[in-house]
Amino acid sequence: MADELELLRSVDPVRPDGPHFGDGPLDHNAERRLRQLLRDGPDGASGRLRQRPEGAHGRLRDRLLPGPGRSRSRSRSAWVPRLAWGLVAGAVVTTLTLTFVLSGPSTAPAVAAPRPLVIESGSTPLPLDRLADRAAAEAAADGSPRLRKGTHVQSWSLGMADDKPPITLPQERIVRWRPDGSHTELVVATDPRHPGSPVLSDEGDTPRLVHDRHVLLDRTYPPSWSDAPPQSPPPHDPARLRDYLTESQFTDTPLTTPELLDATATLLDHWTLGARESAALARLLAGAEGLRPAGQVTDRLGRPGQAYVNDSRGVRRMLIMDPATGAVLGLESTLTAPEPEFGVEEGDVMSYSAWMR
Template identity: 70%
Template sequence: MADELDLLRGADPVPADGSRFGDGPLDHRAERRLEQLLREGPPGSRRGPWLRLSGPGRARPVWSRWAPAPSAPPGTTRRHRWLPAPGRASLAWGLLATAVVTAVTLALVLSGPGTPPAIAAPRPLVVQTGSAALPLDRLAERASAAIGAAGVPRLRKGTHVRSWSLGMSEDAPPVTLPEERLVRWRPDGSHTELVVETGPEHPGRPVLSDEDGVPRLVEDGHVLLDRTYPPSWSDAPPQSPPPHDPDLLRAYLMEARFTDTPLTTPDLLDAVATLLDHWTLGQRESAALARLLQDCDALRPAGQVTDRLGRRGQAYVNDARGVRRMLIMDPATGAVLGLESTLTAPDPRYGVREGAVMSYSAWMR
């Protein structure tokens, strides 16, 4: 045992107390390869699955909404690590894993200190140059006119959403985790939730489907959560059905945010995201939301944009508190397609540059 460890130490060019690579994440390709190796194990081994943890004691990856893990004590920072599930691994397999890490680390060292870390982060969406901006009042008129048209959707509890969320730590490069989430409710009040990790090498390609009424995986993806919940009923927002009157919808969103004070535009957009993470809106609800948003002076029309699922929409932008929020809406129906939040100033403490995508959600039907 001592001989193998001495050989590994001699082959590792990085000092044990080095600050740059002490606890930093691997790049995306190396991380996926290492995960594959560690999950499969050598022939004849009985190695169990590996879990990605975020925060003390959390068995589900949560780099969600740019918020720290709720179980972490105040003042602590999150560190992204790979930890094995209980089980015994052979010495040969442990040495192989260590050799993979050493090889990746060597590649990072040889690439030079100026090489930026590989991050699966999307670029900010860009408004099409010269495109006409559609005012929100005109969009609201179109949405209202579409009510009752053939083929318009109806309100449905549940959601199908692709999301990208930025996780940050004071002692590791920022990491973006792309996920796809499908929630469907049954008539008896129970519901299913299926969440998979979707790699950035397949942008905009859905990996979940429920065409036959049963959520299922249709392409390769790392399953993060697959669970069925017992029946539950609630008459409190956002669990209760949203109204299709603008004033009532405003009060509904305030209650969903647990506040009695009027919502600022950033708070309103965050409340819209919460609503769409629970409900797939019908045409009447989309029209009510468009009429509600048309009164937001701080939400300005910016022009046409193509979202991360290849859909064309109209962008509406709000700048506040160092964050730019871009709401993307269908110009014909007023349905919300996506919401992107980017930083308008760098944050050296976390190594995040200006323009970094903090979060992005693309809602599907």
């Protein structure tokens, strides 16, 4: 560990009195060198900083985090797995390793994994290239939405432990940026499916019931800037957007379709896309291999959408897009095979995000 810390220190030459601030981002040269280190490892070969866990824990992680594009995943505890959204300034990181301790008289009841969204029977699938045409028309219209830094997202994640039933953790996150480069982040425990009802939270690392809209995080961050994706503004050209998303996943190799969908989620966790950026993303997704139209669906916020599905490595990802504008509404990941060790079955929802303007 000591040698890895020294390597990290060596790629961070920012001075405390420098323009990027002592607790701010790396400078541009350091960002590039750090991405290279994370991609290749300290000895020039991938793996030392990106080792995956073995056994059932590793199988679940590999299904949800395929390939080098997800190398930023990290653990908060190395000995009991789970899936959660890590909420930190500037990034939302998925992890499978947080301890759940459910014991004592005040134990919160376990909440079963939500069932996946259902395609409406008899609905006609809309090909992605046609949806991309609609998105392009929306982008050309007067008064179409503009790009805005920040996000408003409702997420559900499934927490798991070897000897406990799975529990579902719903949260809402709002990030707003100011003209001076500072930003605020508000995270609350809430589930719009059950307004006003108590919500299960893992605040303090111990699951418990809290009241609806309970504040988990309310923080203001000092000014910071970066020209590296996903902090830099996304382009509205499909080819350039592909390169942008690839760089945001810390890799130089072309993204697979699951990695492209994960990169899309990363983008939307940082930016509220305008019509031009949504059109570019729709056109890029239209060329993704194995992303097939499935039909009409109503998302978890009650919005009508068109579903596009990709199956890979035991996980089904369902992308939900606005049929009129081509904007991404949500992304759902479900298991296509059971994992008895964790009490999850085929079709259980592992994670879900619903983005709002």
